Amino acid sequence: MKLPIFIADAFTAKAFRGNPAAVCLLENKLDEDMHQKIAREMNLSETAFIRKLNPSDSFSQKNMNSTLTFVTLSGELKARKAEDGIILDLPLYPAHPQDRHEVKDLIKTAIGDTLVQDIRYSPDTRKLLVRLSDTYDRSFLENLKVNTQDLLQVENTGKVRGLILTLKGKPSGQTHAFDFYSRYFAPWVGVAEDPVTGSAHTVLSSYWSQELGKKDMRAFQCSCRGGELEISLRPDGRVDIRGGAAVVVEGTLTA
Structure with a gap:
C-alpha cells in the first residue's frame, strides 16, 4: 500500500519552525491500528489522515472553495485560505x-x-x-x-x-x-x-x-x-x- 504523505510546518512561513504535522492522504478508510502505526512512524505530535468522503472527490483537482471543512474526532474544523496564510475557525473557551x-x-x-x-x-x-x-x-x-x-x-x-x-x-x-x-x-x-x-x-x-x-x-x-x-x-x-x-x-x- 502506497500513500501520499506530506510534512508541513504550521504557524510559520519558514521551514523547520512552527508546529510540524504529518498529513496522509487516503483513498480508502484505514483501521485505527494502522493510523497509530503511521503516527508513531512519523514521530510528530500531530498526524492527520485526510480521506475522501465521496468516490468522485479528487486530491489532485484544484479546490475552488475558499473554505474547507474537516470532520475530526474533536468535531468540525473549518479552514480558509488567506493571502498571507491560513485562517482556522475555532471555538472560544473561557477560563x-x-x-x-x-x-x-x-x-x-x-x-x-x-x-x-x-x-x-x-x-x-x-x-x-x-x-x-x-x-x-x-x-x-x-x-x-x-x-x-x-x-x-x-x-x-x-x-x-x-x-x-x-x-x-x-x-x-x-x-x-x-x-x-x-x-x-x-x-x-x-x-x-x-x-x-x-x-x-x-x-x-x-x-x-x-x-x-x-x-x-x-x-x-x-x-x-x-x-x-x-x-x-x-x-x-x-x-x-x-x-x-x-x-x-x-x-x-x-x-
Whole structure:
C-alpha cells in the first residue's frame, strides 16, 4: 500500500519552525491500528489522515472553495485560505479563576519558585492557564526549565490535561510586537511540550482579550521552534486564528 504523505510546518512561513504535522492522504478508510502505526512512524505530535468522503472527490483537482471543512474526532474544523496564510475557525473557551491551593503542587513541580500573577482553568478543554508575573520578559519564558516528567507524579485526578504558561507582551515600537507569549505542555497525553498549539489559543484568546481589552491580537509561542499567530475574536463567540504554513516534505509512504 502506497500513500501520499506530506510534512508541513504550521504557524510559520519558514521551514523547520512552527508546529510540524504529518498529513496522509487516503483513498480508502484505514483501521485505527494502522493510523497509530503511521503516527508513531512519523514521530510528530500531530498526524492527520485526510480521506475522501465521496468516490468522485479528487486530491489532485484544484479546490475552488475558499473554505474547507474537516470532520475530526474533536468535531468540525473549518479552514480558509488567506493571502498571507491560513485562517482556522475555532471555538472560544473561557477560563475561570482557579483556587491556587488546589493546583499549588502541580505549579510548584512545573516551574518551582517562579512568580505567578494569575491562575485560570478551562473546564471545556481541561487546560490550566498560569500567567507569570509581569516583571518577567519573553527571554525568561523562553529559557524557563519546566519539569514535565515529574508532573505525572502529582495528584491530579484527571482535571488538568494541559498546562499553559503565558506572559503579557511588552510595549514596543517594533513592527512585530506581540500582545502575549505562551508555552504549552501536555505530558498527560504524551506531549512534553508542543511547539505551537492552536487549541491552547482558544483559551488564551479569551483570557487576553479580557485582560487587554482587545479583539485583535498577535501572539508568539515561545517553544524552541517558535510560532506566530494572529488572533481575531468574532461576534459569534468564535475566534479566527491565522498562521503561515511551509511544506517541508512531500513523498510516498509504503505500508
